[in-house]
Amino acid sequence: MLHCKPIGYRMANRSMSRLAQWCSRVFMVEINQKTEPIYFALSSKPGARNSELEALLGSGKLFSVCALCDGRVQSARSHAHLKTALTEKLAPGCDLFDTASFLPDVNNSLIRGFFLRDNSALSSAERVVTQLQQKGSVCVFRYTREENGDYLCSAVTHEPAERERSYYVTPAPAPQHHPSTLNITNSDVFYQLAEAYKVLQECSDIIPESKAVLELVEEQQLESNSSHDKRFPVIVIEGLDATGKTTLTCSLQKALGAVLLKSPPECLAQFRQRFDAEPPLIRRAFYALGNYITAAQIARESSHAPVIVDRYWHSTAAYAIATAVSGREENLPAVGSEIYEWPSDLLRPSLVLLLSVSPEERLRRLTHRGLDKTEEESQLEINHLFRRKVDEAYKRIQNPACMVVDASPSPDHVLQQVLCLIRNKCNL
Ligand SMILES: Nc1ncnc2c1ncn2[C@@H]1O[C@H](COP(=O)(O)OP(=O)(O)O)[C@@H](O)[C@H]1O
Numbered sequence: 041m042l043h044c045k046p047i048g049y050r051m052a053n054r055s056m057s058r059l060a061q062w063c064s065r066v067f068m069v070e071i072n073q074k075t076e077p078i079y080f081a082l083s084s085k086p087g088a089r090n091s092e093l094e095a096l097l098g099s100g101k102l103f104s105v106c107a108l109c110d111g112r113v114q115s116a117r118s119h120a121h122l123k124t125a126l127t128e129k130l131a132p133g134c135d136l137f138d139t140a141s142f143l144p145d146v147n148n149s150l151i152r153g154f155f156l157r158d159n160s161a162l163s164s165a166e167r168v169v170t171q172l173q174q175k176g177s178v179c180v181f182r183y184t185r186e187e188n189g190d191y192l193c194s195a196v197t198h199e200p201a202e203r204e205r206s207y208y209v210t211p212a213p214a215p216q217h218h219p220s221t222l223n224i225t226n227s228d229v230f231y232q233l234a235e236a237y238k239v240l241q242e243c244s245d246i247i248p249e250s251k252a253v254l255e256l257v258e259e260q261q262l263e264s265n266s267s268h269d270k271r272f273p274v275i276v277i278e279g280l281d282a283t284g285k286t287t288l289t290c291s292l293q294k295a296l297g298a299v300l301l302k303s304p305p306e307c308l309a310q311f312r313q314r315f316d317a318e319p320p321l322i323r324r325a326f327y328a329l330g331n332y333i334t335a336a337q338i339a340r341e342s343s344h345a346p347v348i349v350d351r352y353w354h355s356t357a358a359y360a361i362a363t364a365v366s367g368r369e370e371n372l373p374a375v376g377s378e379i380y381e382w383p384s385d386l387l388r389p390s391l392v393l394l395l396s397v398s399p400e401e402r403l404r405r406l407t408h409r410g411l412d413k414t415e416e417e418s419q420l421e422i423n424h425l426f427r428r429k430v431d432e433a434y435k436r437i438q439n440p441a442c443m444v445v446d447a448s449p450s451p452d453h454v455l456q457q458v459l460c461l462i463r464n465k466c467n468l
């Protein structure tokens with residue numbers, strides 16, 4: 041995605057065309073989640089052509105757009121608002137694709153945006169993007185085709201020097217690491233309390249609830265004696281929605297005389313909907329902080345009884361990684377990547393169990409819980425790739441890693457199986 045403010049923009053030569061600053065970057069356009077993205081670069085010289093670029097740029101009026109803001113919180117929110125505005129305003133016949141630009145294999149270099157291909161009868165995209173641009177927070181680039189078949193990219197702007205400068209669009213190779221993995225650390229997954237805390241601090245003017253969440257974190261940290269004395273085991277139950285976590289954790293609580301906790305903790309329940317509506321940076325920081333509150337509760341409760349925890353850091357990281365990494369499971373960071381490491385300052389449980397059921401059984405349980413047919417189908421179809429990524433990310437998380445439990449038998453059978461595991465692993 042083209043963006044007027046690449047990293048280091050302020051330091052860049054002001055007399056240089058804005059567009060020229062993007063020539064060191066590679067651009068990725070994602071046509072759909074199941075196929076490989078299309079990669080291209082901008083160059084002052086014409087390059088080879090290929091069928092992917094031809095398919096992307098060969099028809100319609102073509103634009104790329106992105107939000108233009110200072111600060112990561114504003115950028116994340118503006119990107120989300122831009123997507124909503126484009127989705128609402130573009131006419132049928134207009135394709136909207138996710139795009140990004142990046143420096144190959146350079147962490148934190150990813151900048152997200154959108155690519156528009158307008159084949160609508162009224163060619164409405166240009167009007168829509170110009171209107172959005174006039175509001176002052178969006179920058180727009182146009183792609184055109186020369187008579188000889190070369191593709192050119194130029195800025196849509198009132199500045200004549202910018203308008204007149206254009207670059208050739210040339211194919212680029214796929215990078216070694218999928219670009220969507222580049223910005224995960226401290227944008228999607230937080231490895232220290234202080235990093236997640238900072239995000240909510242940066243939000244506190246625009247999301248007043250952030251202050252209340254931060255106060256709760258501070259209160260809990262103060263009340264906690266921080267060190268887990270290891271007298272009683274701490275067992276975390278993980279798994280996708282409807283795999284049986286609530287059922288099992290309640291049974292375990294009774295069977296073991298344990299304290300039952302969850303992450304996010306009850307005290308954050310009132311804020312959850314608010315943060316779920318925010319872009320990943322803010323939403324994920326909220327859930328990360330929830331784990332630290334739960335950790336403080338675990339530290340206190342485990343001094344007098346075993347503790348069962350319904351979801352904890354595995355959920356936070358696995359869902360965040362699976363959402364951030366677009367496309368297929370193969371795009372996830374490789375096994376052993378530092379992305380899957382446990383935060384250094386977060387209390388580690390004694391045992392993490394991942395409940396696993398077949399997609400069919402999970403759907404049966406969801407249906408039983410009263411999901412309507414339409415939602416049920418969309419869960420199965422649209423979220424199939426997503427669920428596979430969450431499941432795989434769960435299994436790649438290290439120190440502690442999770443043990444997979446087959447949760448398809450009857451509730452009592454699952455309970456007995458898990459009690460057996462707990463007795464073996466935790467000497468209970
Ligand atoms: N082992 C099991 N076999 C069959 N149904 C189950 C089993 N465990 C849970 N269920 C049912 O599946 C649904 C989802 O279970 P729940 O415990 O709420 O899952 P989660 O907390 O993981 O979302 C509920 O209707 C529950 O009664």
Ligand SMILES: Nc1ccn([C@H]2C[C@H](O)[C@@H](COP(=O)(O)OP(=O)(O)O)O2)c(=O)n1
Nearest residue numbers: 280281282303304327351352353355356359
């Ligand atoms: N410890 C946690 C718990 C949940 N999350 C996030 C991850 C997902 O986006 C949702 C999953 O929550 P959901 O409401 O589906 O979970 P339940 O199984 O209903 O408890 O919450 C998290 O990030 N960290």
